[in-house]
Amino acid sequence: MAWTCNLHLSHKIPFSLASSRFISEASHAFSKSFTTPFPSRSSTTHTSIKSNSPTLSVSATGTFTWDDVVRISQPEILPDDSSDLTGFFEKIRICNRGSEKQSEFLPFAIDDQVVGYIHNGFASHLRKFQDVFVFPQDSSCGGHVSLHPMLSTPEERTSAVGDVVKCLGEELIPGIRNELYPVASSFGAPIFFSLERAAAPYFGIKAYGVQMNGYVERDGQKLLWTGKRSQEKATYPGMLDHLVAGGLPHGIACGENLVKECEEEAGIPRSIANEAIPVGAVSYMDIDGYRYKRDVLFCYDLKLPESFIPENQDGEVDSFKLIPVTHAANVIRRTQFFKPNCSLVFIDFLFRHGYMSPEYIGYLDLLQSLRSGDCS
């Protein structure tokens, strides 16, 4: 099961050319004029984008094929841009929206520790559950939302808040997964209760996940195993994804979760999955309507044998493809084909594996921006 950013693409693409939503602004910035016959299996209308000079043709539906990915990934398709970090900055911005709207949220605290943030509008729906939530007398004067003191054990809190989430229904909190996330002030801190995963951003709680860069080395060149999400997925259908990724549910350690996801998502046996190494973490904070996402992704690298071919077991991945890392970097910088938060983990990979140079303008800013959220 994949860790998702839970953003509706139609809301999150800032381009004025709605029809070009999967092609990044970065692709428009080049001065040399050329035309890319950008094919798509889709039978829908194709739109030409012309901005400055380069012209790219892309499916208006937003669907794309591996052929599209391979085409746009080629170094020669656009003038050399390896030192231009614009496209990477753009992908990080997409994961970190709405910081100016933090004042619309009330802290959500338990035992005087802030565990989340709740939007004033969403809070109005919670006010009717007076035996579960306690509100400040006058929220315009500050204060915080808390749980009713009668709910003193994690089990009682989990049950009471779970009932509220069910009661609010799919209309307010869509995509219920029946999967519980721990609620704590930071990673490893005491867990106050557990909350339905889909509800996490509505309560602004910290959420954790694992994402793995699965790569092979061939003739001194690194290649990245990339997945294409099933068209049936509720979130980001058909988009590119890491070989293995998953949210971190209550009660399982990162490493063990990764091994489990390796098996489910890519058919990687435990003997190989155990070779994956933890390499750090990225974070982001994204405000979208009532939702305040505060996510931390633990990053892993797994160098796979050349002979290994991934096979999805849980139906969540349509297919996999091995792409040179430099080409995958072009896909990230030039398009929005990747599920947004994958960009952070992959850009971190580019830093750690020497694909970024301090001489590139914005090197330190980009490095810092990979932990724009509360990374704790």
Next chain:
Amino acid sequence: MAWTCNLHLSHKIPFSLASSRFISEASHAFSKSFTTPFPSRSSTTHTSIKSNSPTLSVSATGTFTWDDVVRISQPEILPDDSSDLTGFFEKIRICNRGSEKQSEFLPFAIDDQVVGYIHNGFASHLRKFQDVFVFPQDSSCGGHVSLHPMLSTPEERTSAVGDVVKCLGEELIPGIRNELYPVASSFGAPIFFSLERAAAPYFGIKAYGVQMNGYVERDGQKLLWTGKRSQEKATYPGMLDHLVAGGLPHGIACGENLVKECEEEAGIPRSIANEAIPVGAVSYMDIDGYRYKRDVLFCYDLKLPESFIPENQDGEVDSFKLIPVTHAANVIRRTQFFKPNCSLVFIDFLFRHGYMSPEYIGYLDLLQSLRSGDCS
């Protein structure tokens, strides 16, 4: 020439047991009792440290030998502590002192951009140079120090401030190196003027450096080439250091500087040095008296051939030794043998190469703390 933290050890070791200043508090935290016959070439008195249970004997002079390093690095010398990050946190704290004293400093701004911070006490020495520095009317009400508007070009500023530094003399600014650092608001930003390296912390300007983890892989195990600084060095004599490190002077790019330092410090030919990859950056901020260090170190990794033996060319390194990474980690966590800022770069290496696990308590905090300074 090595990048240095410029801290006088006698000022920076926070331990109550002055005689044990090279053995970390972390070593005291274990419950199992045993005695380590910790030999030293030094003929000075040896002191036993007893705290909780473990007892370590260490030279009272603070000198140590490679034998000492090898002994203290052994996993079996202390109970297993690989998941205990206490010793690493301590090393990071040592590089990041005095944040509570920021209010004693005035911003130093040029063209309305803050480029540094100057201590009120140091500022009093600058006040007599009225044709160079301009002070706020009442510094207790805020404001900032700036350069006299007549100094309009970088050359004029460099010359005028340089004269002041010379005039203040070694007593106030010791260790003049006749090496210029660029003064800018951030890396890659326009350079307002250049400043003598030794004066940089007195003006609180950002300073940049490169540090390289030089390692080999043997039978699947990584080993780190470690240098021992010459006893003649003005800063951190005799302490452990990375294979290659250097400050970044005005007018040279990071990558080129690294290649130069590789040759000077370890006799690494350009053909091999070019294989070094940039892997990110760490930062710290340290206030000590009048000095406000705001340093960013660009980190590099170089996987060396097993056959390569480093040879110092500039007399700044006494000798080199190849140490298993896990053992070097023990040296960092258990002692203060390493020059302080090396710890940051090496801990970053441990994160990136899978030696740290998200399951270790404090994983995210430690990761974050590697960029405690303004990393821009």
